[in-house]
Amino acid sequence: MTQHHTPEPAVTTPAGSPPLRDTRQRRAVAAALDASDEFRSAQDLHQLVRDSGERVGLATVYRALQAMVDAGEVDVVRSEAGEAQYRRCDVAHHHHHLICRGCGKAVEVEGPAFEEWADAVARQHGFVDVRHTLELTGTCADCRRAGGAG
Numbered sequence: 001m002t003q004h005h006t007p008e009p010a011v012t013t014p015a016g017s018p019p020l021r022d023t024r025q026r027r028a029v030a031a032a033l034d035a036s037d038e039f040r041s042a043q044d045l046h047q048l049v050r051d052s053g054e055r056v057g058l059a060t061v062y063r064a065l066q067a068m069v070d071a072g073e074v075d076v077v078r079s080e081a082g083e084a085q086y087r088r089c090d091v092a093h094h095h096h097h098l099i100c101r102g103c104g105k106a107v108e109v110e111g112p113a114f115e116e117w118a119d120a121v122a123r124q125h126g127f128v129d130v131r132h133t134l135e136l137t138g139t140c141a142d143c144r145r146a147g148g149a150g
């Protein structure tokens, strides 16, 4: 009932992007992820989606990726340059990655000894709900045979 005489603030809606009409775009992004075994940057995925004939903006791709990461559907790692890279992974099962710096190939690995160490250190310092990220990068056998990466 209280009427405020608040003058309409001059909101500049950036692109006027509708909130949850992205499902179709999101599917396209998911399909692009499914099509690749390697970690891909948002830019790469954006290109893949466009190649598939879908008209999607890069911002939408970022949003879709973030939503999938939040939902635990997609794994994200940082490249050496600090760029986020995405891959469809078995996120229900905790694992780590061994990533080739030459070709981007990613192998899923487990590190039971590392997990134990992390748990022990956390316990020792009274920490609970501890999370960690550990990514290993190197040159894969193929790239090594091809004369080394870079």
Ligand SMILES: [Zn+2]
Pocket (backbone or CB within 6 Å): 075, 088, 089, 090, 095, 096, 097, 108
């Ligand atoms: Zn993974």
Ligand SMILES: [Zn+2]
Pocket (backbone or CB within 6 Å): 100, 101, 102, 103, 104, 105, 139, 140, 141, 142, 143, 144
């Ligand atoms: Zn490689």
Ligand SMILES: [Zn+2]
Pocket (backbone or CB within 6 Å): 094, 095, 096, 111, 115, 132, 134
């Ligand atoms: Zn771990």
